[in-house]
Amino acid sequence: MAPPRDLREWISLLEREGELRRVSAEVDPHLEVTEIVDRVVKAGGPALLFEHPKSEHPLLINQFGTERRMCLAFGVDSLDDVGRRLGDVLEMQPPQGLAEKVRGLKKLKSIADSQPKTVRSGSSQEVVLTGDQVDLRRLPVQTCWPGDAGPFITLPAVITKDPRNGARNVGMYRLQVLDERTTAMHWQIHKDGRADYLLADGKLEVAVALGLDPVTAYAASAPLPKHVDELMLAGFLRGEPVELVRGKTVDLDVPANAEIVLEGYLAKDELTEEGPFGDHTGYYTPPEPFPVFHVTAMTMRRDAIYPSIVVGKPPQEDAWLGKATERIFLPAIRMSVPEIVDYDLPVAGAFHNCCIVSIRKSFPGHAQKVMHAIWGLGMLSLTKSVVVVDEWVNVHDYEEVFFRVGANVDPKRDVLISEGPLDHLDHAPTLQFYGGKLGIDATHKGPAEGAREWPPEIEMSDEIRRRVDERWEEYGLGAAPDPNGSRQGALRQLLRR
Numbered sequence: 001m002a003p004p005r006d007l008r009e010w011i012s013l014l015e016r017e018g019e020l021r022r023v024s025a026e027v028d029p030h031l032e033v034t035e036i037v038d039r040v041v042k043a044g045g046p047a048l049l050f051e052h053p054k055s056e057h058p059l060l061i062n063q064f065g066t067e068r069r070m071c072l073a074f075g076v077d078s079l080d081d082v083g084r085r086l087g088d089v090l091e092m093q094p095p096q097g098l099a100e101k102v103r104g105l106k107k108l109k110s111i112a113d114s115q116p117k118t119v120r121s122g123s124s125q126e127v128v129l130t131g132d133q134v135d136l137r138r139l140p141v142q143t144c145w146p147g148d149a150g151p152f153i154t155l156p157a158v159i160t161k162d163p164r165n166g167a168r169n170v171g172m173y174r175l176q177v178l179d180e181r182t183t184a185m186h187w188q189i190h191k192d193g194r195a196d197y198l199l200a201d202g203k204l205e206v207a208v209a210l211g212l213d214p215v216t217a218y219a220a221s222a223p224l225p226k227h228v229d230e231l232m233l234a235g236f237l238r239g240e241p242v243e244l245v246r247g248k249t250v251d252l253d254v255p256a257n258a259e260i261v262l263e264g265y266l267a268k269d270e271l272t273e274e275g276p277f278g279d280h281t282g283y284y285t286p287p288e289p290f291p292v293f294h295v296t297a298m299t300m301r302r303d304a305i306y307p308s309i310v311v312g313k314p315p316q317e318d319a320w321l322g323k324a325t326e327r328i329f330l331p332a333i334r335m336s337v338p339e340i341v342d343y344d345l346p347v348a349g350a351f352h353n354c355c356i357v358s359i360r361k362s363f364p365g366h367a368q369k370v371m372h373a374i375w376g377l378g379m380l381s382l383t384k385s386v387v388v389v390d391e392w393v394n395v396h397d398y399e400e401v402f403f404r405v406g407a408n409v410d411p412k413r414d415v416l417i418s419e420g421p422l423d424h425l426d427h428a429p430t431l432q433f434y435g436g437k438l439g440i441d442a443t444h445k446g447p448a449e450g451a452r453e454w455p456p457e458i459e460m461s462d463e464i465r466r467r468v469d470e471r472w473e474e475y476g477l478g479a480a481p482d483p484n485g486s487r488q489g490a491l492r493q494l495l496r497r
Ligand SMILES: Cc1cc2nc3c(=O)[nH]c(=O)nc-3n(C[C@H](O)[C@H](O)[C@H](O)COP(=O)(O)O)c2cc1C
Pocket: 154, 155, 169, 170, 171, 172, 173, 174, 175, 186, 187, 188, 189, 190, 191, 192, 193, 220, 221, 222, 223, 224, 309, 311, 318, 321, 322
């Protein structure tokens, strides 16, 4: 099934699938929406369309809150399917034979189709407000947590151009609403939008799209190299190009199907105090200077729907945006580090705190090599701790990982303390941006790594397993438990947690 073309199609799809609830009661975007959503997210509940959030615009939230909805957004059964499609293109080899050539052409077409397309008009400009007509306070912008400095736009796609070569960038950076026509722009030190800003001479034009089809909205959060346009990725993943129209007051193309677009500019060196903001680390990030965004135009669909998301103590809705990235980028990571079998970024680790990675180990020090590779790879370079396990360990089964770390690690020999860049939001390191890294080698070790002879792991013989499979009914013990069930599941049952 083709992914939805815009937010309206997405909402219809969610509704058809029983994945969306409309709330007609009046609710307050000041804190009240957060408390409702926090409970619904943690219960694995539906997307919510608040029809009366004390604003003329309805508020959509929790659209990404479960794995099932994330798969619906991409039109796939499993997020790994999305990764495989991307991997297929990345790994393209010269085709052998006719069938492969035809398949190769299809892949090339999917790349050609990913280029955004300019169209003459779009529903995102049905209503055009400029100058004094702009009033951000008419949107149901949430104040999420009691200690927040004010209302924050939390699910934007921020579009800029590299002043050197015009290359587009799209990033999801929150915007603190300061008054009717200005916001702060929270792009962190490692981000591409900020790099465009630093390269700008005097002024940088910006457009912010709100209320996109779910794949394009996701793409704004994807950690692509700076020179790769996030809208290309969106077009590739959707299977059709993202349509753009000319901005009304800026020299930027904006999504034709967005619900709302904010156009404007940042003056170089005009900073404001941004925050505090209850962040995805589970703590408030303290006030810090960030650029001021002046809104010169607000364009909309008639009856525009405003999209929002709450971040906070994990798990929150952003968990599945992060998991989508984890799955989609696995093949790309394998391109540069092919010995990686799988990896997991635990949601509780806010994605940058921990990375568990399984490898096909083939030489002494291989685990350390992979730790350093991760610390040198795109946004993964900000990872604070890396746990390396052997290829047969399920990285998504945290009980199994804990078992391997306990069983296979000599802390003196297998723990590596290093240092390097850390996430902008990490409050733990002594210095902001820079500090310690922890690597734990939980693989089996050989004599060349200073270990004694490694003992064999306990495994039942295949013969006995087969016999018990065959005879299970005879024992009169009811339905057979899954012999390959996860350690996590087994432990929960055993300990009745
Ligand atoms: C819900 C959500 C909110 C985010 N807020 C911010 C933010 O305020 N500032 C920031 O720098 N990154 C934020 N991010 C992460 C960026 O969107 C992500 O790093 C993205 O890759 C940035 O694009 P870029 O690589 O083009 O800079 C957020 C991500 C999500 C999912």
